[in-house]
Amino acid sequence: PRTERRPTGHVLTLGGRAVERQEQPQEGGEEGQEEGGGGKGAAAAEEEVYTGPGEILHRAMLDEEAVRRFETRLEASRGSCLLCRVEGGRPFDHAAATCPRRWPWIRAKAKTLQACRDAGRPWIAQFAACYRCYMPQLICTMADPEARATAEEDGVGECRFRDMVMPLCYGAFFRAGPRALIKKHFPRAFKNIDDYMHWLGESSELGGAPCVQAARVADVLLREIET
Numbered sequence: 372p373r374t375e376r377r378p379t380g381h382v383l384t385l386g387g388r389a390v391e392r393q394e395q396p397q398e399g400g401e402e403g404q405e406e407g408g409g410g411k412g413a414a415a416a417e418e419e420v421y422t423g424p425g426e427i428l429h430r431a432m433l434d435e436e437a438v439r440r441f442e443t444r445l446e447a448s449r450g451s452c453l454l455c456r457v458e459g460g461r462p463f464d465h466a467a468a469t470c471p472r473r474w475p476w477i478r479a480k481a482k483t484l485q486a487c488r489d490a491g492r493p494w495i496a497q498f499a500a501c502y503r504c505y506m507p508q509l510i511c512t513m514a515d516p517e518a519r520a521t522a523e524e525d526g527v528g529e530c531r532f533r534d535m536v537m538p539l540c541y542g543a544f545f546r547a548g549p550r551a552l553i554k555k556h557f558p559r560a561f562k563n564i565d566d567y568m569h570w571l572g573e574s575s576e577l578g579g580a581p582c583v584q585a586a587r588v589a590d591v592l593l594r595e596i597e598t
Contacts, residue, residue: 413423437578441586442510444593445532455585457549457592467534476541478501494572500583504530505537505571506581536589540571543592556591557584 448456452470456463467473487494495502501511513530543549544567561567571585 388527434579437590438509438580441577441590441593444590444596445506445510445535448593448596449532452538453535454542456596457539457542458546461502466537467560471536473534473538476538479541479564479568480537482565483572486565487567487572494569495583496574499574499581500586501530504533504535505585506530506532507577507580507582507586509578509580536585537571539592540588541568543588549592549595552591552595553588557588 450466452463452465452467453464454467454470454472454476455465456462484494495505498508500507501513503513504511509530511530541564543553544561544564559570561570570584571588573584575582575584575587577586577590
C-alpha cells in the first residue's frame with residue numbers, strides 16, 4: 372500500500388466536485404524544516420488532480436459524441452462527390468465513383484499501396500480502419516469478415532461511406548484554403564503528395580476510437596464544409 376503523505380493543498384475530485392485537503396501542521400513544526408522556512412520537499416511538490424468516475428464518464432460521452440457527429444456529417448454528404456466539393460467551382464451532386472476527375476486520387480492511392488508493398492509494410496495497420504472506406508471500425512465493420520458476412524445476409528454488401536474520405540483528403544491537398552486548415556490542425560510539413568498520402572494511412576484516434584489520419588482530416592474538413 373502507498374504510505375507517502377499526500378502533499379499539502381491536494382485536490383480531490385469526487386463525482387466532479389473538487390475538494391481541497393489541507394494538512395494540519397505538526398507539533399514542533401520547526402524541526403525537520405530546511406533552511407529558508409520551506410518544509411522538506413515542499414518546493415518540489417506539484418499539485419495533482421485525482422479524477423473520479425464522473426470525469427471518466429464525461430470524457431467517454433464527449434468521445435462518443437465526436438464519433439457520432441462525424442458519422443452524421445458523412446451521412447449528410449453521402450451520394451455527393453466530396454472531391455468536387457472541396458475543390459469548389461463545380462457541381463458535386465454526383466457520386467465520386469462516377470466523377471470524371473476521380474482518376475488522379477485513385478492513381479495516388481494505388482501508388483501509395485504499391486510503395487508500401489515494396490517496403491514490406493501495410494499502408495493501414497490491422498484494425499485501425501476499414502481498408503475499403505477508411506472509416507474507423509466503430510463506424511464501418513465491413514473489413515471484419517464475420518461482420519461483412521452478417522451484413523451481406525441482411526442485403527448490405529458495401530461500406531456506407533465508400534469513396535468519400537480519400538477523395539476529400541486528396542482534393543484538399545491542392546487547394547490553399549483546405550490545405551491551410553489541415554496545417555492548422557496537423558502541424559506537420561509534407562514534402563509532396565506522396566508523403567501526404569503515406570501519412571493519411573498512419574494510425575491515430577478519433578473520439579478515443581482507433582482510426583487513420585485520413586479520418587481525422589476528413590472530420591476537420593467536413594466541419595468546415597458544414598459551416
